[in-house]
Amino acid sequence: MISEDIMNRNKQIPAACYPCIFEQLHSLAMVTGLEGDGEKLLFEHSMLHLLATHGEGLVVQHIIRSATDRAIALSGKVGDYDPYGAIKKQSNDIARQFAGEFRNKIRRSSEPLRVAVKIAAAGNIIDFGAKRHGSLDVEKELCTIDERAFGCFDFAEFSTRLKLAGKLLYICDNAGEIVFDRLFIEEILRTNPGLEVTCAVRALPVINDAVLADAHDAGLDEVAVVVSSGSVYPGTLLDETSEEFRMLFDNADVIISKGQGNFETLLDIADERLFFILRIKCDQMARLSSVAKGELVLMQGGKVRST
CATH class of the missing domain: 3.40.50.10880 (Uncharacterised protein PF01937, DUF89, domain 3)
Incomplete structure (x- = not known):
């Protein structure tokens, strides 16, 4: 069995991963058709998430999921929309x-x-x-x-x-x-x-x-x-x-x-x-x-x- 200790340890985002996160946010904005203020709002959403947690208790995957949900909401798409x-x-x-x-x-x-x-x-x-x-x-x-x-x-x-x-x-x-x-x-x-x-x-x-x-x-x-x-x-x-x-x-x-x-x-x-x-x-x-x-x-x- 998989122990809870193994599953939960080391959840943190290294500073080295931040540039990649921002690249992914830009890509996500492009494919969901967000421009100008929409893309800015998407970046602000993720940056506030990072600032509030200092990247602790999180991994990059948490940020990308949250950003994807936010991008879909900002784009006005509904249902089973798949940005990619x-x-x-x-x-x-x-x-x-x-x-x-x-x-x-x-x-x-x-x-x-x-x-x-x-x-x-x-x-x-x-x-x-x-x-x-x-x-x-x-x-x-x-x-x-x-x-x-x-x-x-x-x-x-x-x-x-x-x-x-x-x-x-x-x-x-x-x-x-x-x-x-x-x-x-x-x-x-x-x-x-x-x-x-x-x-x-x-x-x-x-x-x-x-x-x-x-x-x-x-x-x-x-x-x-x-x-x-x-x-x-x-x-x-x-x-x-x-x-x-x-x-x-x-x-x-x-x-x-x-x-x-x-x-x-x-x-x-x-x-x-x-x-x-x-x-x-x-x-x-x-x-x-x-x-x-x-x-x-x-x-x-x-x-x-x-x-």
Whole structure:
């Protein structure tokens, strides 16, 4: 079981994360159509939140959720409005253009699981939470996927645990990226046909993180059971997820955590069942992972060192 002490410790926002927060706020204002006074009100809302708390008892994910709710309210949108909905659909569509090529690359390889891990990790570049909207050329990034290197690659530990596993929990990150998660899961199931795979996505739209609609659009439900984690944040704060998800987490033999948001929120859990797969996108994450910015990671839980 996950202890309350583990779930609640170290909730604070480092000063180094503030510039990224402001970049995300600007992106959010753009996609929700806020201009002038609207964008100013959005920034004031988040800055007041930070000033009132000094970033203590919070993580970046709390600020982004609050800002998303405020941006939707300021934009006058109602119902199930997803600010990044069109962008996420485009990301899935672009990723699908490369899926056949990457699937063939995996199947032709003498080490298909190793190649599938790299493709899943490199797919983590599709992240508008780490780059300002409009500055990320998804197609260009995917064309250079073979140039990416791993700064940490705990592949032996991962493949060994996978062979012995009966249940795999796969915690998803971004739309677009989930197309490559599907390829990875296909290869996992090819070599482990009896494995039960459950994919968890966000409960509500936030940045370009995948929700159930995005997962179905990517066909993720064709290779795994897809559920909501209950998380409304761009990450996985275990004490703020659903009881169903926490039960899946407790009972899984292997847990794959995709992306930086999940890495940030789960890295304090010294659990060797956890394997983080992502690309290191900022100096703060480089310090926490001891991996250079820009490099890929396949890192077993319990080996993460906070510095």
